[in-house]
Amino acid sequence: MSKFKKNFLWGGATAANQLEGAYNKDGKGLSIADVLPGGPKRFEIVNQPDFKFEIDEGTYKYPNHLAINHYERFKEDIEMFAEMGFKVYRFSVAWSRIFPQGDENTPNEKGLKFYDQVIDECLKYGIEPVITISHYEMPLNLVTKYGGWKNKKLIEFYERYSNVVLNRWYKKVKYWMTFNEINSAQHFPIMSQGLVNSNGALDKKNVFQAWHNQFVASARAVKIGHELDKNLQIGAMILYGTSYSIDANPKNQMANLENNQEFNNFCGDVQSRGQYPAYTKRYMKKYGVKLSDLDITKEDLKQIKEGTVDYIGFSYYMSTVTDITGTENKKATGNFIGGSVNPFLKSSEWGWQIDPMGLRIALNELYDRYQKPLFIVENGLGAKDEINEKGEIDDYYRIDYLKQHIQAMSDAVDDGVDLMGYTPWGCIDLVSASTGQMSKRYGFIYVDLDDDGNGTMNRYKKKSFNWYKNVIKTNGETL
Ligand code: BG6
Numbered sequence: 001m002s003k004f005k006k007n008f009l010w011g012g013a014t015a016a017n018q019l020e021g022a023y024n025k026d027g028k029g030l031s032i033a034d035v036l037p038g039g040p041k042r043f044e045i046v047n048q049p050d051f052k053f054e055i056d057e058g059t060y061k062y063p064n065h066l067a068i069n070h071y072e073r074f075k076e077d078i079e080m081f082a083e084m085g086f087k088v089y090r091f092s093v094a095w096s097r098i099f100p101q102g103d104e105n106t107p108n109e110k111g112l113k114f115y116d117q118v119i120d121e122c123l124k125y126g127i128e129p130v131i132t133i134s135h136y137e138m139p140l141n142l143v144t145k146y147g148g149w150k151n152k153k154l155i156e157f158y159e160r161y162s163n164v165v166l167n168r169w170y171k172k173v174k175y176w177m178t179f180n181e182i183n184s185a186q187h188f189p190i191m192s193q194g195l196v197n198s199n200g201a202l203d204k205k206n207v208f209q210a211w212h213n214q215f216v217a218s219a220r221a222v223k224i225g226h227e228l229d230k231n232l233q234i235g236a237m238i239l240y241g242t243s244y245s246i247d248a249n250p251k252n253q254m255a256n257l258e259n260n261q262e263f264n265n266f267c268g269d270v271q272s273r274g275q276y277p278a279y280t281k282r283y284m285k286k287y288g289v290k291l292s293d294l295d296i297t298k299e300d301l302k303q304i305k306e307g308t309v310d311y312i313g314f315s316y317y318m319s320t321v322t323d324i325t326g327t328e329n330k331k332a333t334g335n336f337i338g339g340s341v342n343p344f345l346k347s348s349e350w351g352w353q354i355d356p357m358g359l360r361i362a363l364n365e366l367y368d369r370y371q372k373p374l375f376i377v378e379n380g381l382g383a384k385d386e387i388n389e390k391g392e393i394d395d396y397y398r399i400d401y402l403k404q405h406i407q408a409m410s411d412a413v414d415d416g417v418d419l420m421g422y423t424p425w426g427c428i429d430l431v432s433a434s435t436g437q438m439s440k441r442y443g444f445i446y447v448d449l450d451d452d453g454n455g456t457m458n459r460y461k462k463k464s465f466n467w468y469k470n471v472i473k474t475n476g477e478t479l
Pocket of ligand 1: 018180431432434
């Protein structure tokens with residue numbers, strides 16, 4: 001018997017800047033993602049002291065500009081999602097399609113019309129849209145003119161934007177998320193906060209101020225949504241990396257507790273409980289910051305209290321290890337969030353440590369902490385796929401990864417966790433966020449395109465396509 005609810009939300013997830021392409025069409029303004037060079041060195045490049053937030057086609061490639069041209073091919077893509085039996089499709093709205101500069105008073109109607117069509121196409125097949133309001137694609141002007149999220153003016157701009165999109169689609173879209181992986185700024189504040197070394201990322205005070213502004217903005221969006229319809233479900237979205245201590249040394253245990261609080265819990269605690277957690281002071285002190293250094297008003301705190309989220313959305317790809325005593329301090333490489341190597345786990349080709357049990361632990365930790373429904377809105381294996389002599393893409397390694405993670409979800413449900421749904425990442429191949437590569441693929445659907453932009457962009461079903469279709473059909477019973 002399936003452990004999952006009858007109406008479990010099976011589906012897939014994407015983000016506008018990673019699949020739409022059409023980066024300057026129909027009035028779209030540039031977003032922060034449009035100036036990120038392709039390739040594994042993208043974060044290094046943007047953190048050079050002279051980084052200018054400009055497109056430099058002479059030096060770099062920008063795979064996101066064309067991406068997989070979902071902007072023109074969305075009907076074909078959604079038809080394939082429907083064939084797999086998706087109940088939901090998580091995608092993001094590109095803020096810079098709606099407000100090209102971010103600070104205008106009137107939205108760009110052409111941008112809104114594009115998402116009208118995407119939403120209607122989903123609904124035609126009975127697929128419920130799940131919208132991320134901001135997924136690593138803030139308008140570039142908000143970075144160059146205002147300095148990114150550390151500026152309080154952004155609260156107002158985000159409020160205007162979320163007001164427009166919520167009003168436009170609240171009758172058609174029940175599930176929303178305010179910010180993708182809001183906690184990711186601890187490690188790479190460029191994508192969610194618009195901060196790099198040259199404009200303030202090195203001073204952690206700016207990151208904390210930016211978070212605070214985002215907490216207020218998120219709370220206002222939740223409030224707007226609930227005033228439109230109290231049944232709207234508006235969630236947080238946390239990048240969760242289950243974290244273990246390397247050993248029983250109390251020093252490592254304590255450091256691991258701190259890592260968990262600061263990375264995995266801090267943002268969710270504010271967004272879900274409506275107040276800063278007790279350990280905030282200690283967390284900030286580590287970086288020489290005091291709460292009183294920040295611009296936080298009573299009204300802000302009131303709004304944060306009033307705008308708590310309905311559910312906890314999170315991404316889960318890997319676990320990490322804390323080792324401050326240095327007994328076993330070989331660092332895991334290639335992943336977003338660092339940590340040491342776990343000798344019990346294998347890693348993906350990009351160094352992400354694969355840990356299905358870590359997902360069961362994450363689900364239990366999050367549910368114990370918040371007692372709110374959980375939604376796994378990203379999970380998956382980034383891997384290189386090849387078309388074999390028979391013309392097939394046999395991604396058995398991806399099936400294996402997903403199978404084990406869905407089993408872990410089922411076990412967590414048995415543990416008593418309230419799990420709403422599961423939308424594996426990059427259900428169709430798209431451009432990687434951390435490395436800007438096409439060759440790091442997650443999809444059930446293969447897109448014929450390489451890292452240099454060569455290929456037909458035709459879509460092909462991988463072996464995992466029919467496998468996942470059957471998982472959905474049997475509500476997770478047959479893996
Ligand atoms: C999450 C992001 O961090 O992980 C996605 O929300 C991203 O935007 C995904 O694509 C996978 O990471 P990557 O770097 O392999 O694309």
